[in-house]
Amino acid sequence: MGIETAFLGEVLADDQIATGADALREHSTDWGTEDGVEPAVVVYPKSTDDVSAVLAAATDRGIPVTPYAAGTSLEGNPVPIDGGISMNMTRMDDVLAVRPADLQLDVEPGVMGPAIEEAAGEHGLFFPPLPSSGSISTIGGMIANAASGMQTVKYGEVADWVRELEVVLADGSVITVGTKAVKTSSGYNLRDVIIGSEGTLGVVTRATLELAGRPQQIRGGRALFSTLGDAAAAVTDVVQSGVDVAKVELIDSASAMMSNAYTGADLPDVPMVFLEFHANHGIDDEIAYCESVLSVHDPLEFELADEETMDTLWRARRDLAFAVRSWNLDLQPLVPGDITVPISEYGPTIEYIKSLEQEHDLLMPCFGHAGDGNVHYTVLVDPTDPEEVKRGEDAYAAIVDYALSVGGTATGEHGIGLGKREYLEREHGETAVALMQRLKDAFDPNGTLNPGKIFPRDDDWQRADPTDYQE
């Protein structure tokens, strides 16, 4: 028996409501390893009015609503754990307006990276902070997860490129937060409260994004190192020396090996750093400066590559998440690690991770947006060996604690979702988390928007029966 869904038929057309087994199953998972439950029903709004009508009616009935976009989250962020309604935002996928005179773009939340790039590109513009998953994820999901990407080292995060949002609250009311102006000091900044709120405070139905002029010169290359320590030290030095670099990605030798197996890339079996430079003039001088900084760290090789070769290298880097996952199907990845530390702590953090890998006798490939101090580490464990799983979990938690101890964060870009709830209070402290909870209560007094996410709760492992919600 499911929830009473007849009310949905009063606000949506039949083709906007799905209860088939495939749709329910699809909306009970994301790209991560956290378990959810199937929703009772999936709805596909096509407009702000649809979102508003569903939320108002669901909230009245105490039915949970979990926004779902492309489902590429890695922490269970869009996965319902209390059943109810999964609100799939991907049919709201129109580019509403490009306004090149203001370097801005208005989009619906289900628009994905390629559509943004195409609309902006027609005007010689681009949206710099797209995540590596930009081609398969939506702007609504990026905003809700406070995503960032390979170019964040130069251009900042998605949050830095969002100007204004239309948001539907749990009771169905519609608000606009932020402004189309480049700056504002008007009142509390609710836009930045919504960004990163993982669909727990409201549903984004329109976004105004800032765009940048496409650089005239783009060059890429890679540096190879004999040790991971040298590679990490080189990254730190590049950032600290003020090299104007647009991407700095670190890949350890285990990740390189997995990438070769998955993509057929021919990466050497050594730690490496991929770099990209953007400029309108003088790019060769900047690259020469970068090379001089790298040379201090004894690179085995620093090589610029042509566009085609760089495309292959970046594809290999983008596919690393898939490569690590499919490396050995007998091993299961724990929640993908996503710590980010101040850049001066990058080398010691990588060293610490690798020391734990040895100490706990585990396989823990590392890669990441190194220029931001970000490390994606994956702890691979044999799920049939409880002792190994425990060692893996201990190593994972120790790495997060280490990052927090040096002033970093448990999650640089994937969000808390389900997977990192235990670290929320460790990172922010009891008083700050209590204040976050009061914000949640103010936005969503009935607690029906994406319940169970971000905040740990007592009944985590006694999840509600999704059939409990009756009118």
Ligand SMILES: Cc1cc2nc3c(=O)[nH]c(=O)nc-3n(C[C@H](O)[C@H](O)[C@H](O)COP(=O)(O)OP(=O)(O)OC[C@H]3O[C@@H](n4cnc5c(N)ncnc54)[C@H](O)[C@@H]3O)c2cc1C
């Ligand atoms: C291979 C791979 C690489 C990745 N690389 C990166 C990376 O480089 N950087 C990075 O930051 N992340 C990365 N991710 C994580 C993920 O892709 C991003 O967080 C992405 O932005 C999620 O978007 P989505 O459309 O898939 O949203 P979903 O996963 O469907 O949802 C994400 C969250 O947003 C909420 N939500 C969705 N739509 C709305 C809306 N309209 N209003 C309010 N809430 C909403 C959901 O409830 C959920 O909490 C990667 C993932 C994969 C699988």
